[in-house]
Amino acid sequence: MPIAGLQGSHIKESAGLKEVVCPFSGQKVAAVPAVAPDAALIHVQEADIFGNCRIFGALSHDKMASRASKRVIITAERIVDTETFREEPDCTTIPHFIVTAVAEAPRGAAPGSCEPYYGIDSEGVRRYLDALKSEDGVQGYLDSAG
Amino acid sequence: MDYTTPELMAAVMARLLKDGDTVFTGVASNLAVVATLAAKRLHAPNLVHLAIASSVDPEPDRLVPSTSGPELSHRSVCRFTLAEIFDLCARRELDVAFLSGVQIDAVGRINLSRIPRPGRPDVVISGGAGAALLMPLVKSAVLWRTVHDRRTFVESCDLVTAQGKSGWVVTPLCLMRLTEEGLALYSVHPGVSFEEVQDNTAFSLNPTGSLTPEPTPKEVAAIREIDPGSTRDLGFARH
Numbered sequence: 066m067p068i069a070g071l072q073g074s075h076i077k078e079s080a081g082l083k084e085v086v087c088p089f090s091g092q093k094v095a096a097v098p099a100v101a102p103d104a105a106l107i108h109v110q111e112a113d114i115f116g117n118c119r120i121f122g123a124l125s126h127d128k129m130a131s132r133a134s135k136r137v138i139i140t141a142e143r144i145v146d147t148e149t150f151r152e153e154p155d156c157t158t159i160p161h162f163i164v165t166a167v168a169e170a171p172r173g174a175a176p177g178s179c180e181p182y183y184g185i186d187s188e189g190v191r192r193y194l195d196a197l198k199s200e201d202g203v204q205g206y207l208d209s210a211g
Numbered sequence: 212m213d214y215t216t217p218e219l220m221a222a223v224m225a226r227l228l229k230d231g232d233t234v235f236t237g238v239a240s241n242l243a244v245v246a247t248l249a250a251k252r253l254h255a256p257n258l259v260h261l262a263i264a265s266s267v268d269p270e271p272d273r274l275v276p277s278t279s280g281p282e283l284s285h286r287s288v289c290r291f292t293l294a295e296i297f298d299l300c301a302r303r304e305l306d307v308a309f310l311s312g313v314q315i316d317a318v319g320r321i322n323l324s325r326i327p328r329p330g331r332p333d334v335v336i337s338g339g340a341g342a343a344l345l346m347p348l349v350k351s352a353v354l355w356r357t358v359h360d361r362r363t364f365v366e367s368c369d370l371v372t373a374q375g376k377s378g379w380v381v382t383p384l385c386l387m388r389l390t391e392e393g394l395a396l397y398s399v400h401p402g403v404s405f406e407e408v409q410d411n412t413a414f415s416l417n418p419t420g421s422l423t424p425e426p427t428p429k430e431v432a433a434i435r436e437i438d439p440g441s442t443r444d445l446g447f448a449r450h
Contacts, residue, residue, distance in 0.1 A: 101302075115288075117288050117289060132295070132298065132299075132302075147288065150288045150289065151270070151286040151287070151288055154266065154267075154284065154286075154287040154288060154289055154290050155290045157267075157288060157289035157290065159289075160259075160267045160288065160289035160291055161259075161267075161288065161289075162233060162259040162267070163304075
């Protein structure tokens with residue numbers, strides 16, 4: 066699909082985008098292919114057992130990824146009743162029918178942040194990045210995370 | 212069993228919906244809304260109702276003549292806009308859309324836009340753009356009409372608003388199947404003859420001995436409970 070911007074950028078070539086001529090204005094515009102990931106793994110603050118999800122604060126790419134992906138796997142700080150969603154449907158970020166699976170996983174975003182439950186753990190992020198340097202390190206990290 | 216034509220049609224439309232289907236209902240779609248809510252209550256509890264009131268699985272406490280107002284977002288589990296419904300359909304994830312046409316023709320095209328009248332201004336009909344986007348992409352387009360006559364079921368639409376290749380047509384007289392080959396008669400309703408359907412259709416139909424099953428007492432009871440104010444009768448000729 067055509068999008069605005071990207072004029073003069075080298076990203077067009079490196080990302081494999083194409084140029085098309087707008088049939089209305091005659092101007093050259095960048096065209097991007099649709100992205101359809103096989104799966105999205107998304108951590109949310111609240112979900113119900115059917116997969117309805119609430120994300121508070123920064124949405125990042127989560128909402129878009131949930132729509133685009135073939136499978137959507139949710140982890141949630143806490144599982145809440147569906148009634149919570151029916152009381153405030155405007156707060157629902159992801160509807161149940163596009164969700165493949167949901168699991169309760171408190172501290173599931175750590176050492177990253179999940180407001181208002183916990184902020185970023187910089188020391189934890191450092192330990193995580195160190196652990197990634199070797200397979201033993203990864204195994205040790207997973208064992209310690211229990 | 213005592214039942215009205217709208218009740219029979221609502222039951223037929225409800226039976227076309229399967230458990231787990233994603234189902235879109237739009238504006239001026241009273242019978243479609245009643246059928247969707249009835250299917251959810253009767254045999255398709257996991258059906259996903261996407262109403263044009265930006266809602267997912269609403270639980271309306273009353274039905275009113277409008278099907279785009281806040282009544283159909285009452286107790287929804289998520290705000291889901293029409294733009295998102297179009298995107299869902301473009302990704303081929305919408306199972307059923309209830310649509311209609313002022314004209315419906317032999318190859319399954321609809322006209323919701325404009326009817327020419329010799330020597331007089333055209334009749335311009337509002338709407339139809341949504342149908343043009345949804346009908347070619349939805350897995351099953353369910354067209355429904357409150358009248359079945361030769362003015363509606365024409366050989367060829369004067370203007371084509373939308374074309375689909377997969378779905379159904381529900382009328383007061385019969386049920387038709389829409390495939391790549393066009394419309395084919397599927398069953399005639401109780402008390403209706405094939406000749407009566409053919410006389411009221413401007414293109415020739417395949418004769419069928421198949422009869423639409425009557426609505427069951429359970430179906431009629433569900434329809435009446437869901438719609439105590441009889442919004443399902445809107446658009447039908449009064450008798």
